Amino acid sequence: MGPLAGLKVLELAHIMSGPTTGMLLADLGADVVKVEKVPGGDDVRRFTPPTVNGEASAFLMMNRNKRGIALDLKQPAAKAALLRMIDRTDVLIENFRSGTMEALGLGADVLRRVNPRLIYCAVSGYGRTGPDADKGGFDLIAQGISGLMRITGEPGGAPTKVGSPVTDINAGILAALGIVAAYVHRLRTGEGQIVDTSLLEAGVMQTFWQSAIFLGSGRQIGALGSAHPLTAPYQAFRTSDGWITVGASNQVNYARLTQVLDAPELLTDPRFRDNEARMAHLPALVETLTRHFESKSSAHWLSALSAVGVPAGPVLTIAEMLEHPQVRARDMVVETQHPVAGATRAIGCPIKLSATPASVRRPAPVFGQHTREVLLEFGLDAAEVQALLDAGAGVQGASDGGAMQD
Numbered sequence: 001m002g003p004l005a006g007l008k009v010l011e012l013a014h015i016m017s018g019p020t021t022g023m024l025l026a027d028l029g030a031d032v033v034k035v036e037k038v039p040g041g042d043d044v045r046r047f048t049p050p051t052v053n054g055e056a057s058a059f060l061m062m063n064r065n066k067r068g069i070a071l072d073l074k075q076p077a078a079k080a081a082l083l084r085m086i087d088r089t090d091v092l093i094e095n096f097r098s099g100t101m102e103a104l105g106l107g108a109d110v111l112r113r114v115n116p117r118l119i120y121c122a123v124s125g126y127g128r129t130g131p132d133a134d135k136g137g138f139d140l141i142a143q144g145i146s147g148l149m150r151i152t153g154e155p156g157g158a159p160t161k162v163g164s165p166v167t168d169i170n171a172g173i174l175a176a177l178g179i180v181a182a183y184v185h186r187l188r189t190g191e192g193q194i195v196d197t198s199l200l201e202a203g204v205m206q207t208f209w210q211s212a213i214f215l216g217s218g219r220q221i222g223a224l225g226s227a228h229p230l231t232a233p234y235q236a237f238r239t240s241d242g243w244i245t246v247g248a249s250n251q252v253n254y255a256r257l258t259q260v261l262d263a264p265e266l267l268t269d270p271r272f273r274d275n276e277a278r279m280a281h282l283p284a285l286v287e288t289l290t291r292h293f294e295s296k297s298s299a300h301w302l303s304a305l306s307a308v309g310v311p312a313g314p315v316l317t318i319a320e321m322l323e324h325p326q327v328r329a330r331d332m333v334v335e336t337q338h339p340v341a342g343a344t345r346a347i348g349c350p351i352k353l354s355a356t357p358a359s360v361r362r363p364a365p366v367f368g369q370h371t372r373e374v375l376l377e378f379g380l381d382a383a384e385v386q387a388l389l390d391a392g393a394g395v396q397g398a399s400d401g402g403a404m405q406d
Contacts, residue, residue, distance in 0.1 A: 002029020003356040007183070009065065009091040010082075011033055014042040016139070016165055017123045017199065018063045018095035020172025025091070025179065026065035027349040027358040033374050034063060035082070036387045038072035038395055041367045054339035060364045061346050068365025069374045070395035076319075078393040083105065085378040086114045091179055095123040096179055108194050119182045121195040123175045128196045137199045139165040144204025151210050153223040160223065170202035202390050232278040232285060233257070234314055237293040244298050249275060256308045260301075261292045270316035311347065336363035339398055368397035 007030040011022035019034075019042070036042050047058040052325060055209040071078040083106075086092070094101055101107045101122075120130060125137015143149050143161050153160030178195035186192055206212075208230050210221045210335060221229045228234040231249035248257040251274065258266045266272055266288065271281040278285050290354040293301060305312040316324065322333055332348040341363070349358035371394050375385045388394050 001362065002027070002358055003353060004180075004228050005029035007031065007090050008088060009033065010045065010085065010089050010094065012092065012094040012101075013097065013123070015044055016062065017137075017171040017175070019044075020095050020169055021093050021123065021175040021179070022066060023062060023064065024173065024176040024351070024396040026348070026352065027360065028353075029356070029358070030091075032066045033129050033370070034066045035073075036070045036367065038070050038078075038392070041070060045367065051358075052338070052344055053107045055338065055341040055364075055366070057344075058342050060336075060338065060341060061308070061362035064360055066365060067370040067374055068397070069371040070368035070397065071371075072393050073106065075391065075393040077106060077391055081362055081375060081380060081384075081388060081394070083111075083114055084380065086111050086118060087374075088378050089115065089118060090183070093123070093175065093179075098122075098124055098128060098134050104209065108335055112192060112194075116192055117186060117190060118192045119179055119193070119195060121179050121182075122197075123198075124198050126200050127198040128194075133201075139199060140166045142167040142199035142203045146200055147207050147210065148203050150228075151207065151221060151223055154225045155223055157223060166206060167199040167203040170205065171197055171199050174202055174205075194197075203244060207230040213280045214322045222406055224279050227282065227286070229287060230279070231280055233289055235286070237290055238284075239301055240296055242298045243315040244293070244301055245313050245315060246305065249278075253310050254278075257305070257321070260304045260308060260310065261289070263292060306344055317351050319366045334360045336360060338363040338366075338368075365373075366393035367398045367400065370398045 004025055007025070009022060009025055009030045011018060011032055011034045013019050013022060014037075022034065031185060033040075036331060040046075042063070044062060045056050045061045046179060048056050050057045052060065066091045071082065073079050073082060092222050108122070112118050124133070125135055125142065126132040130379060141382055143166070144159065146167065148166070149159035149161055152162050171230055174197045175195060177178040178197060182195050184191050197238040213219055213221050213229060226245070228249065233254070234247050234249040236243050246257070248254050255267055258264055271278065272278050272285055302312055302314065321327060327333065330348070330352075332350065333345055334348045335343055338344050344363065346360070355389045371389070374386055375388070375394075376382065380388075
């Protein structure tokens with residue numbers, strides 16, 4: 001069931017960055033066991049509304065394909081159970097504040113003594129080294145420090161956060177890549193290692209163009225709306241009934257654009273004759289092109305631009321995007337059957353593999369759904385599991401009732 005089938009992963013992670021990592025690995029076939037805190041579980045269970053039959057929609061989105069157990073790792077019985085599980089674990093993911101796992105007696109050094117082959121992945125706000133290593137991590141703060149809020153929004157506007165939690169999501173993707181790289185190394189050498197990435201670095205990585213401009217010239221680029229910092233026209237334009245995006249920045253496509261607009265003068269105007277001139281006179285270019293685009297509908301322009309091969313597209317709402325035929329054709333909306341929420345929809349896996357495809361096989365777990373099942377599977381006997389549950393060191397939730405629906 002995917003290229004990572006057989007890989008056993010413990011996800012001691014919450015909210016978004018670490019769960020993104022676990023979700024990607026699970027989609028690719030890994031057996032991901034989500035370890036939630038007692039009491040309460042992952043805080044995303046309370047990111048409501050909306051709920052579906054009492055289950056948080058946000059939690060259902062981030063935690064499909066995982067089994068779930070609930071342990072109070074502050075209690076010795078739960079900590080001992082986790083240490084026994086580590087011996088049969090390939091990867092551990094955590095995204096706590098630096099020092100939290102160490103305070104529990106479950107730091108990377110301890111766990112890798114138990115299992116030297118363990119790949120220990122830590123996703124944090126700032127990384128495990130440096131003056132800010134001990135600070136907690138939040139997407140909003142990381143977007144500010146990484147410079148993203150200075151290059152997002154309209155020119156001259158207030159600092160603006162990217163609409164999605166981009167540093168959380170990107171950090172989760174980077175962590176998954178790091179884990180796969182560490183796994184390849186382990187297959188070659190038998191050696192585990194620590195994978196360390198952060199929200200800050202995930203944000204800095206998003207500034208390639210703007211950082212290249214500054215490092216190469218000393219010039220700082222601020223917010224440009226939807227425009228590109230290096231090439232034009234490459235942005236959104238208002239039409240008579242909405243917005244479209246147009247990518248006509250190379251000279252061939254720019255010439256085609258002037259034909260579609262029936263404006264050959266835009267090709268000979270010295271302000272717009274090549275990309276360097278267009279970037280130097282970007283406000284005038286945008287104003288001129290907008291006057292043309294506002295004269296007709298989005299459908300008209302999209303059809304005309306497509307006919308001559310100029311890249312262009314609609315600016316969709318989330319609801320429109322989820323119904324877009326290409327999104328559907330790529331299986332980017334999937335359905336699961338949850339034991340409590342019933343039929344629910346989620347975002348599909350964006351990685352397509354021809355021989356070992358990813359899949360969505362099970363819904364997100366209810367709180368503590370697989371505690372007994374997983375602990376028995378990892379070597380505890382029935383009496384030990386029952387004693388742990390009786391002591392309140394763990395929670396056993398509803399039995400597994402979910403399965404993938406086509």
